[in-house]
Structure formats: structure tokens, C-alpha cells
Amino acid sequence: xxxxGGDDRLWKTWRFPHGSILTAGEGHTGCLSGxxxxxxxxxxxxxxxxxxxxxxxxxxxGCTLTLRGHRRAATACDWHSCGxxxxxxxxDCTAKVWDVNSEKCRHTLLGHKDSxxxxxxxxxxxxxxxxxxxxxxxxxxxxxxxxx
Numbered sequence: 837x838x839x840x841g842g843d844d845r846l847w848k849t850w851r852f853p854h855g856s857i858l859t860a861g862e863g864h865t866g867c868l869s870g871x872x873x874x875x876x877x878x879x880x881x882x883x884x885x886x887x888x889x890x891x892x893x894x895x896x897x898g899c900t901l902t903l904r905g906h907r908r909a910a911t912a913c914d915w916h917s918c919g920x921x922x923x924x925x926x927x928d929c930t931a932k933v934w935d936v937n938s939e940k941c942r943h944t945l946l947g948h949k950d951s952x953x954x955x956x957x958x959x960x961x962x963x964x965x966x967x968x969x970x971x972x973x974x975x976x977x978x979x980x981x982x983x984x
Contacts, residue, residue: 839880841868847882847892861892863899870912874919881922883910889924891936903934905941912954914964921978923964925952931966933978943981947974 837858841847847868848860866885873880879900880892889910891901908927915922921942925931931945931952945952950970957964963984964976975984 837873839871839873841871841882843867845884847871847880849894859894861899863890863902864888866909869910870914870924872913872915872922874915875917876919881913881915883913883924885909887926889913889922889932889934891922901936901939903932903939903941905932905944906930908951911952914956916957917960921957923955923957923978925955925966927951929968931955931964931976933964943978945974945976945978945981947983948972 838850838852845864846860846862849858851858864884864886868882868884870883882890887906889903890899893900906926906928910924910926912925922934929948932941933943935942948968948970950968952966952968954967962979966974
């Protein structure tokens with residue numbers, strides 16, 4: 837499977853290498869800026885210029901959770917390897933770590949001086965890597981919310 841999101845505000849899963857669309861989901865009011873499968877493969881997370889991060893159930897192709905908290909466009913998202921947390925980056929100069937089970941923001945990562953353009957959990961760790969338009973990369977320990 838290949839997962840895409842785009843300017844049409846849709847996410848799509850594609851059969852590879854045939855190129856046929858298997859499922860698609862709609863609900864964001866802005867272009868999609870990121871999408872990522874949950875490690876179990878049953879859900880996905882998307883980020884959008886509408887400033888929201890959404891969790892989707894692939895079996896139903898429906899949104900099961902909308903995470904709100906960014907003040908500007910959400911630029912990227914990633915899922916932690918344990919499957920319980922997602923991270924998002926935003927043009928509001930912050931990144932957030934969300935607890936999917938409690939449906940709440942666990943941490944807001946502050947320190948970049950410009951748009952945070954990408955975010956990624958390092959494999960099997962509590963470390964997040966962010967990159968920003970301020971020309972910096974930061975490693976964060978999400979247990980202590982501190983830069984490494």
C-alpha cells in the first residue's frame with residue numbers, strides 16, 4: 837500500500853504497483869500536508885493547512901478523532917512506534933505530541949523561531965526530531981520536553 841495526501845484535501849491508499857485507489861477519506865478543509873500509517877496498519881494520521889491533525893480508521897474510511905491546538909497550519913505528522921502517540925509540526929512555530937488514548941495534547945515543544953516544517957519520532961525511542969524554517973534541527977526528549 838502507498839498512502840498519499842494532497843491539495844484536493846483527500847488522503848488515498850493505493851495498491852502498489854498497480855496504481856488503483858483502495859480507499860480515500862475526506863474531512864479536512866485545507867490541503868493535506870502530511871500523512872502516516874499507524875504501526876499496526878489499522879489507522880492513519882493526517883495533518884492539514886486547516887490547522888488540525890486527524891486520526892482515521894481505515895476499515896471505515898472515517899475520521900475518528902480531530903486534534904485541535906495549533907494556531908496556524910499543521911505542516912507534518914508522525915506516529916510513534918508504540919501506536920499511542922502522534923506528533924505534529926506547525927507554522928505557529930510549535931510541535932505537539934498527542935496522546936491518542938486520552939485525545940489530548942501531552943506536550944507542546946517550544947523553541948523554534950519560525951515554522952516547524954517536519955517532525956519524526958526516532959525509531960523505538962522517546963526522541964522527536966524537528967526541522968524549522970529558522971534553519972535549525974532539534975532533538976527533543978518527549979518525556980521531559982527538553983531539547984537534547
